[in-house]
Amino acid sequence: ATPLFYKMxxxxxxxxxxxxxxxxxxxxxxxxxxxxASPMRLRMEKxxxxxxxxxxxxLEAIDGTKFRVDEWQRKEGGGGITCVLQEGKVxxxxxxxxxxxxxxxxxxxxxxxxxxHKNLVNGANEIPxxxxxxxxxxxxxxxxxxxxxxxxxxxxxxxxxxxxxxxSGAWWFGGGxxxxxxxxxxxxxxxxxxxxxxxxxxxxxxxxxxxxKWCDEYFYNKHRRESRGxxxxxxxxxxxxxxxxxxxxxxxxxxxxSFVPTYTTIMNKRKDMPFTEKEKEWQQIRRGRYxxxxxxxxxxxxxxxxxxxxxxxxxxxxxxxxATWKYMYEPEPGSREExxxxxxxxxxEWV
Amino acid sequence: ATPLFYKMxxxxxxxxxxxxxxxxxxxxxxxxxxxxASPMRLRMEKxxxxxxxxxxxxLEAIDGTKFRVDEWQRKEGGGGITCVLQEGKVxxxxxxxxxxxxxxxxxxxxxxxxxxHKNLVNGANEIPxxxxxxxxxxxxxxxxxxxxxxxxxxxxxxxxxxxxxxxSGAWWFGGGxxxxxxxxxxxxxxxxxxxxxxxxxxxxxxxxxxxxKWCDEYFYNKHRRESRGxxxxxxxxxxxxxxxxxxxxxxxxxxxxSFVPTYTTIMNKRKDMPFTEKEKEWQQIRRGRYxxxxxxxxxxxxxxxxxxxxxxxxxxxxxxxxATWKYMYEPEPGSREExxxxxxxxxxEWV
Numbered sequence: 248a249t250p251l252f253y254k255m256x257x258x259x260x261x262x263x264x265x266x267x268x269x270x271x272x273x274x275x276x277x278x279x280x281x282x283x284a285s286p287m288r289l290r291m292e293k294x295x296x297x298x299x300x301x302x303x304x305x306l307e308a309i310d311g312t313k314f315r316v317d318e319w320q321r322k323e324g325g326g327g328i329t330c331v332l333q334e335g336k337v338x339x340x341x342x343x344x345x346x347x348x349x350x351x352x353x354x355x356x357x358x359x360x361x362x363x364h365k366n367l368v369n370g371a372n373e374i375p376x377x378x379x380x381x382x383x384x385x386x387x388x389x390x391x392x393x394x395x396x397x398x399x400x401x402x403x404x405x406x407x408x409x410x411x412x413x414x415s416g417a418w419w420f421g422g423g424x425x426x427x428x429x430x431x432x433x434x435x436x437x438x439x440x441x442x443x444x445x446x447x448x449x450x451x452x453x454x455x456x457x458x459x460k461w462c463d464e465y466f467y468n469k470h471r472r473e474s475r476g477x478x479x480x481x482x483x484x485x486x487x488x489x490x491x492x493x494x495x496x497x498x499x500x501x502x503x504x505s506f507v508p509t510y511t512t513i514m515n516k517r518k519d520m521p522f523t524e525k526e527k528e529w530q531q532i533r534r535g536r537y538x539x540x541x542x543x544x545x546x547x548x549x550x551x552x553x554x555x556x557x558x559x560x561x562x563x564x565x566x567x568x569x570a571t572w573k574y575m576y577e578p579e580p581g582s583r584e585e586x587x588x589x590x591x592x593x594x595x596e597w598v
Numbered sequence: 599a600t601p602l603f604y605k606m607x608x609x610x611x612x613x614x615x616x617x618x619x620x621x622x623x624x625x626x627x628x629x630x631x632x633x634x635a636s637p638m639r640l641r642m643e644k645x646x647x648x649x650x651x652x653x654x655x656x657l658e659a660i661d662g663t664k665f666r667v668d669e670w671q672r673k674e675g676g677g678g679i680t681c682v683l684q685e686g687k688v689x690x691x692x693x694x695x696x697x698x699x700x701x702x703x704x705x706x707x708x709x710x711x712x713x714x715h716k717n718l719v720n721g722a723n724e725i726p727x728x729x730x731x732x733x734x735x736x737x738x739x740x741x742x743x744x745x746x747x748x749x750x751x752x753x754x755x756x757x758x759x760x761x762x763x764x765x766s767g768a769w770w771f772g773g774g775x776x777x778x779x780x781x782x783x784x785x786x787x788x789x790x791x792x793x794x795x796x797x798x799x800x801x802x803x804x805x806x807x808x809x810x811k812w813c814d815e816y817f818y819n820k821h822r823r824e825s826r827g828x829x830x831x832x833x834x835x836x837x838x839x840x841x842x843x844x845x846x847x848x849x850x851x852x853x854x855x856s857f858v859p860t861y862t863t864i865m866n867k868r869k870d871m872p873f874t875e876k877e878k879e880w881q882q883i884r885r886g887r888y889x890x891x892x893x894x895x896x897x898x899x900x901x902x903x904x905x906x907x908x909x910x911x912x913x914x915x916x917x918x919x920x921a922t923w924k925y926m927y928e929p930e931p932g933s934r935e936e937x938x939x940x941x942x943x944x945x946x947e948w949v
Contacts, residue, residue, distance in 0.1 A: 315925070340923075538921075564925055574691070
């Protein structure tokens, strides 16, 4: 292939009989407003975009510093917006990113995913060589300056595949939110868990206990034999076997919307508390453990970094601004630092 | 099983007909001095112990601060000595650890290792359920305070399996050393590589080009598309197909012994150089990349953390004291920071 032929192949791709999922969605977005009758892909994308604006506005109000906003496109289809506030007055680093991407799942991935999603190939007799997919999500992380204020993380996402005839194939929601304090304030832990439990309970009484346990199991820093933080909720693969799409979307929406009031309440109490140098040091050690979890155990990070052509800066916006590793650091017996470690070693029921 | 029975089982293990490799080596060490006629296991262990003392002495002389020394035992057999100097005058953190451990390889591991070591099961018709093994090594890492002074890392190790009759089975050496500057001083890069090349060349002219390339490939931070540093040498599986055991042991000894003079020369030139706050910040960003490599890509670290009952603090002594992650940090065009990045993106021939 000569360079000329290569250029032609890139600029004028061979068109399949049917337009791709990305092309059809682009067409819909140009032609009409997104309503409750639109495909869930576009509704989810619209929702997380709006929420990103809300969240950025709320965090800017707490900090008094503006976020930097980067829009990016993915060569393979779709793109995202990464908003980061760095070295603010209240936050060392806060990041809120959304992405909505299109792609194709190779056969190996289809075979793996089919274990959890029976209708992934929609009753076809043969596994196809590839399936088109759409994935959209919002990720958020806040690392405050004050060691009394907790780090928070959340992620809500939607995944959908396309059938060969262009109709929607399998779909599911995933997500969750977890809190990582350096010092334990029981009232914060209770407020955080209660807010998540209330949202869960309004949809399904089984959600909170199940998702709380899932969260404790997922955010576990195995090599340290301790949890990353005091948990929250975590779930994946929520599809029609759990509830209908509308109900699950409502659940996702309310879960995500509960972030701003809850975290604002906690931050208002903690952001200006006095602290010592030793407490700041402990925060930095806990940040090191956060880095360890994200780089060693987090499947989302590993998946992101191993994707072809990843936007590394968006994936690693979860890294704290600074972190410390001290050899053989041991909290003093009876100290507040030791009290936190105990809670991390044995997850508690907070509500 | 009652607690009493459990205690008995631990204190008085059921003895197999033949003593284990660990028991036999203990006996040998009690009965006689280690000489050139002793098993390689004991000679390697003795050698790395002596070298650890030499290295600790040399680094203490540079820093003026004493190392902390921790001896530890592994329940499953063997143990080690971890020496760490933290928050010294010259080093933010320096660690020199040795370990000599005994254990058994399960069948799955034997099957994997056999690909590189044909005589692992020594002509047996059937793969045994397990094989006893011995592994000993010295690991070293130095993170200096001064951003003009480079981080250095080395590791030299020996691995051996036992045949069912008690004789030595397969064996091999592995190791290497690599340099990670924040600012490029060509004379340091040349000195470091030349010292390794000279040692290699004295044994086999093919070693340096082969091991230099292997190092560039291994210490590659794939998701960043850059090398961890400016390389050095890296090798594994050096067994009788490369050279006889005595020659390879001599090569390992000389490689390890070349560390003190080379690194002392470099540190004496760099440790007191003036630097700006911005240069310190760049060092901290580079430390973040070091953490990323070690936690995301380094097979040694992953292996260590996933071993049952790991001594986490010894494995993670390689972490810098502090590290920084800044979103979208870009060195200025034409700056010394950019110059380093260029070298990390395209490994150079230094000698």
